[in-house]
Amino acid sequence: MMSRAVLRLSSTPASVHAVRVSENGLVGESHAFRSIWKQIEQVAATDATILLLGETGTGKGLMARAIHERSNRRGGRYVEVHCAALPPTLVESELFGRERGAFTDAISSQLGRFEVASGGTIFLDEIAELSCDVQAKLLRVLQEGTLERLGSPRTIRVDVRIIAATNRNLRDEVRAGRFRQDLFYRLNVFPITLPPLRDRIDDVRLLARHFVESFSKRYGKSIHTIPSALLDELEAYTWPGNIRELEHVIERAIITSRDGLLRLTEPLDVQSSGDLPASTRLIDVEGEHIQRVLGSTAWRIEGEGGAASLLGLKPSTLRSRMLKLGIRRPAR
Numbered sequence: 315m316m317s318r319a320v321l322r323l324s325s326t327p328a329s330v331h332a333v334r335v336s337e338n339g340l341v342g343e344s345h346a347f348r349s350i351w352k353q354i355e356q357v358a359a360t361d362a363t364i365l366l367l368g369e370t371g372t373g374k375g376l377m378a379r380a381i382h383e384r385s386n387r388r389g390g391r392y393v394e395v396h397c398a399a400l401p402p403t404l405v406e407s408e409l410f411g412r413e414r415g416a417f418t419d420a421i422s423s424q425l426g427r428f429e430v431a432s433g434g435t436i437f438l439d440e441i442a443e444l445s446c447d448v449q450a451k452l453l454r455v456l457q458e459g460t461l462e463r464l465g466s467p468r469t470i471r472v473d474v475r476i477i478a479a480t481n482r483n484l485r486d487e488v489r490a491g492r493f494r495q496d497l498f499y500r501l502n503v504f505p506i507t508l509p510p511l512r513d514r515i516d517d518v519r520l521l522a523r524h525f526v527e528s529f530s531k532r533y534g535k536s537i538h539t540i541p542s543a544l545l546d547e548l549e550a551y552t553w554p555g556n557i558r559e560l561e562h563v564i565e566r567a568i569i570t571s572r573d574g575l576l577r578l579t580e581p582l583d584v585q586s587s588g589d590l591p592a593s594t595r596l597i598d599v600e601g602e603h604i605q606r607v608l609g610s611t612a613w614r615i616e617g618e619g620g621a622a623s624l625l626g627l628k629p630s631t632l633r634s635r636m637l638k639l640g641i642r643r644p645a646r
Contacts, residue, residue, distance in 0.1 A: 346509045346626050347517055350508060350624075358384035361385075363456065363475070363477070364476075364478070365478050365479070365501045365502050367480065367481075367484075367508065368507055368508030369481055370555070370558070371556030372510060374508060378435075379392060382435040387434050390432075390434025390435065392434055392437070393427050393431035396440060397441055397443045398440040405444065407464050408426065409452070410426040410428060411424055411461075411463035411464070413465035426463065433474075435475045438477070440479065441478040441479065442487055450494065453496060453500060476501070484498050507610045513603060518545075518548050518549050522548055525561050526568065526576060533569060537574055538574045539576065551582045567579060601639040604636065604641055607621045607625055615632055
């Protein structure tokens with residue numbers, strides 16, 4: 315039970331509204347989280363292409379894996395591709411495969427990630443990092459379900475469910491000429507915008523408890539008490555690094571804590587936990603997030619999958635917030 319001083323892990327029940335669906339931090343009970351989870355339950359069993367949007371550290375990789383595990387393809391392979399980590403000279407062969415002799419160092423044939431994932435799901439993280447040439451070949455896979463290995467004229471058919479993710483605004487990338495418009499429309503079949511942790515403050519305590527339990531087991535520690543003051547400090551912080559930052563803060567605390575009491579290695583700088591002064595940070599962040607969600611829905615406010623639904627607001631409330639924040643749809 316929660317006391318004035320501490321929250322004891324052994325006796326604090328999870329909320330009846332909490333959604334706990336994995337051992338890797340996919341945990342939440344807030345309205346924002348449950349709204350996202352509802353969308354995942356709606357789309358998981360289909361083969362629709364999914365575009366996960368949101369800041370770095372919001373859990374896009376965990377969501378992608380959860381979608382695969384709840385899909386009809388869960389018996390097939392789940393292949394993750396971190397596009398930004400692939401060397402530019404090898405991106406094409408890594409994705410689409412190669413034949414022996416396709417280039418100087420190609421001493422053997424190699425299956426591409428799409429062939430490996432055939433019958434299952436491929437998760438293309440940081441997809442905005444792909445060059446326009448590679449984007450064109452990816453478009454063909456999406457449109458026709460076919461590809462050709464480097465150095466081979468033979469067409470190979472693949473059956474892959476594609477989940478893509480980015481922390482960029484792809485509409486801005488299209489306007490800047492860095493991302494193909496036709497590929498964007500092919501990927502944007504079912505966009506899901508993951509909220510930053512600052513918009514899920516109700517989940518901070520639940521996530522903290524989850525990470526304490528997880529890292530206690532990993533490091534063989536017996537941490538059974540989280541001080542209430544520490545939890546208040548976690549909730550007051552704006553988490554620019556999102557869930558990933560919270561996870562690392564808790565991990566460091568577990569490593570250094572003793573006597574069963576969780577202690578942070580150093581205090582969180584609540585007053586400077588963003589680039590803007592505290593008096594303006596919240597309203598600016600709110601405006602940016604609303605615009606990002608509106609962009610992901612092509613500025614559709616009402617209905618299933620509309621911005622109001624994704625934000626967990628009534629359409630009238632969202633319009634009121636837009637008016638107050640001076641948010642207007644860009645001229646076409």
